[in-house]
Amino acid sequence: MDSDSAGAHDLWRMSQAESPRDVLVLTVDDQASFREVARRVVDVVPGFRWIGEACTGEEAVAFVRHQTPDLVIMDVRMPGMGGLDAAQRITADAPGIAILLVSAEEAEAAAYEEADARLATVARKQDFGPALLRAAVSGTRPGTAARP
Numbered sequence: 001m002d003s004d005s006a007g008a009h010d011l012w013r014m015s016q017a018e019s020p021r022d023v024l025v026l027t028v029d030d031q032a033s034f035r036e037v038a039r040r041v042v043d044v045v046p047g048f049r050w051i052g053e054a055c056t057g058e059e060a061v062a063f064v065r066h067q068t069p070d071l072v073i074m075d076v077r078m079p080g081m082g083g084l085d086a087a088q089r090i091t092a093d094a095p096g097i098a099i100l101l102v103s104a105e106e107a108e109a110a111a112y113e114e115a116d117a118r119l120a121t122v123a124r125k126q127d128f129g130p131a132l133l134r135a136a137v138s139g140t141r142p143g144t145a146a147r148p
Helices: 003-016 032-044 057-066 083-093 106-115 130-138
Strands: 023-028 048-054 071-075 098-103 121-124
Touching: 023 032, 023 057, 032 048, 032 130, 048 057, 057 071, 057 083, 071 083, 071 130, 083 098, 098 130, 121 130
Parallel strands: 023 048, 023 071, 071 098, 098 121
Antiparallel strands: none
């Protein structure tokens, strides 16, 4: 590679680096369709950057040990380790990571929210979108005040 090509390559690498304000996001769900939807939402929200996905709670815990997302969007119910157990392990190891637990079942989402509101933001999958993504990082729900 000549010096001009090397310089252009370095410039390209610098342009691909995330800005200091990007929120790095990991999606975790046993359903590929929701992982895809979540990735698309993350991709269109300025200031957020998708960095990976996992299919199980165990994979999420392992991922976080090697890379540090700022936000983990995770299904409540998955085969093996569920979302709540994985969230507890992730926040024990890295307390600064925001967790957004999602569930297709409204009653299940409400039960988890009451069980440990300090651990994570909890929402129905049907409500997932840019506002909920931003709220999960700020520790609020759209239209509510910040948690203490």
